[in-house]
Amino acid sequence: MILDMYFERQESAIDETRRKYGNRLFRTSVNILYSNEDAEECVSDTLLKAWEVIPPNRPLMLGAFLARIARNISVNKWHAKGAVKRGGGETGLLLDELEECLTSLSGQPEKEYEKHLITEAINSFLGKVDKAARVAFVLRYFHGESIGTISGRFQMSESKVKSILFRARKKLRVHLEKEGVVI
Amino acid sequence: MSLFTCIGEINDLFLEEAEFADIAAYAASRKRLAKYGALAAVASVGVAVAFRLLRSKRAAA
DSSP states (O other): OHHHHHHTTOTHHHHHHHHHHHHHHHHHHHHHHOOHHHHHHHHHHHHHHHHHHTTTOOOSOHHHHHHHHHHHHHHHHHHHHOHHHHOSHHHHHHHHHHHTTOOOOOOGGGHHHHHHHHHHHHHHHHHHSOHHHHHHHHHHHTSOOOHHHHHHHHTSOHHHHHHHHHHHHHHHHHHHHHTTOOO | OOHHHHHTTOOHHHHHHHHHOOHHHHHHHHHHHHHHHHHHHHHHHHHHHHHHHHHHHHHHO
C-alpha cells in the first residue's frame, strides 16, 4: 500500500504515487493553468508536499487528498501569474459562473472563519443535490473540467450539462442565502 | 478569497464520487425509473376507473 511506503519513508512512494495519480493530478492542474509545463511543476510540487506531510497525516482517501493539494497549488500559481497573463481561459469562465452565487465577501479579519462557513455550506449543499448535479459541479468547479469533457463523460449533450450546472448554481445561491453566507 | 477557493476544501467523499461515478448509467436508471413510475401511475388510474365502472354497473343492476 502506498501510504505504508510513505510511513516507512521509502522514496519509491513518490514514483508509485506519480504512476497511480499523476495523470489525474496533471489534468486538474492543466485545467486551471493551461500550461503543460506549469501543470507538470504543480504535480511535482504536490508529490513533494505529500512526502512532507505524510506522516504525520494518514489520509483515508489518498487520491482526494492529493487532488486538493494539487488544486490549491495550481490556484495559487494561477493567482501568482497575474490577471494580464491569465487571459480569458476556462478558469476565468469558472470564476464568472461562480460569481452568480457569491459576489463578495467581507473583510480580511474574518477570512478563515468565513472560509470555514462557506465550505460547510457548500458541503451541505452538495449532500442534498442530485448525484448528477453533484458530480458535474465537482468536475467543473473543483477540477476545472470543460463542459465538453463533462458531457462526454456523462454521455449527455453539452446543453443538458450546462442546464444541470445552471440549476445547481441557482440552488447553491439560494442555499448560501439561507445559510447567511451571501451578502 | 472567492467561492472558487472555498470549493477547494470540499469533502473528500465528493471528490472520490466525482472520480468514479458512472453518471451515464445513473441517468439511464433514473430515466427507466421515471418511465416505469409513469407506467405505474397510468396503470393505477386505469384500475381505479375500472373499479368505479364496475361499482356503478353493480349499483345499476
